[in-house]
Amino acid sequence: MADLYRSPDAPLTEQRLFRWHHMLFHGRRDLASVGCYRQHATPMQIVSGQIGNERVHYEAPPSARVPAEMATFLDWFARTAPSHPDALPAITRAGVAHLWFECIHPFEDGNGRIGRAIAELALAQATSTPSFTGISAVLHRQRKHYYEQLRRHSLRLDIDAWLQWFAQQALQAQAEADEWVHFLIDKAALMTRxxxxxxxxxxxxxxxxxxxxxxxxxxxxxxxxxxxxxxxxxxxxxxxxxxxxxxxxxxxxxxxxxxxxxxxxxxxxxxx
Known part of the structure; x- marks a missing residue:
């Protein structure tokens, strides 16, 4: 997140994503792939339930397809940035980017955190300045409903309902961020007094x-x-x-x- 807010206008590239992933999992010995896309041959599945009674909510593209899928995604993210001919409204771009990235699920672990960072980046790029929106905190607080929304809309091409839900969370996050800024100012004033x-x-x-x-x-x-x-x-x-x-x-x-x-x-x- 510090890297994101220090350089909101820096392009989102494979190298930047790999750096974020390495920051998250440096020193983890239980992961086969750190700082790179997943490479295992077994399907990447999102499951719940006990062993032997698992429920598969979603199966991501196989690892062999991830580089090509991510190349398409990153190209789209660059083309839809502010000041580009195909620019999208900030919340729309953030919502599509987050859902698309989660559908690819390119990493062995950490896809949720990096996907939420991508949404934060899309919102920050709309103002070309380090802007704190705090959407990760809002999504994490509602994680049960959030995971259900991801599951439901990762299985279909019509994502209007997802974008409406995501927009509500983004606006709520901005309101809470504004509340936090005022709180911190008032806190400093109180302790100074x-x-x-x-x-x-x-x-x-x-x-x-x-x-x-x-x-x-x-x-x-x-x-x-x-x-x-x-x-x-x-x-x-x-x-x-x-x-x-x-x-x-x-x-x-x-x-x-x-x-x-x-x-x-x-x-x-x-x-x-």
Whole structure:
């Protein structure tokens, strides 16, 4: 991903894909082919179920056909890039590229991660700048539905439904990326404002809350959570939390055992 964002306009070539694959699996001794296309004679199948009762979801082209299939794919990816005569809309190109690559399944392992990186690359190339979209995270979070969509549309030429589904995920990823950027800006502003005003326990707890990202700490922070994180006594916890509320870092809600504390930061969801 670092290579992708450093050089979004660099062409997608066999050598670049091989470099990505080598980055993923350098040192893996259980793979026969690292940094190159798969070469085994047995069919590349996507299966589920226990041994003896497997269910074959998809069988990719045989290894001997992979170089030719990938040459066609890479040529198409280059011809449909922005500024080219056959350029496609960014999300369409990303969706087609990802599904096409997964259908070829050119590597012994890592096809999903590299295929998602190709989709990220297609989106980044649309702006000719390193742009974080985070679609890999969105697809991984919905992996059961995502795998079902891949299985369903790898068996047919009509992929309109796939493109509609993929577009929804891409737009969701962009919205979440925007949310993350604002969150990180607000996080930096909060910690800058509180610099020199926090004791080590308070700083540790705030950093723990901020690590949860824009969605915040599930259920809010309780006094018990604070004590578990810091090891502080009941009196210390009460004093620390009251001080954080007075400094505008936390907002208190609820009463007694239902009391919870939530970050006061624009980039954190009010539903946390």
């Amino acid at each position: 509180l610099a020199g005003q926090l004791n080590p326990r308070q700083e540790k707890v705030l950093l723990r809350l901020l690590r949860e990202g824009p969605k915040g700490f599930a259920g809010g922070l309780s006094a018990g959570n604070y004590a578990s994180i810091t090891g502080g006594s009941s009196a210390t916890v009460t004093r620390d939390l009251a001080d954080l509320v007075s400094k505008g870092a936390l907002r208190r809600t609820g009463e007694r055992k239902g009391t919870r504390y939530r970050l006061v930061i624009a980039g954190v969801s009010p539903r946390q």
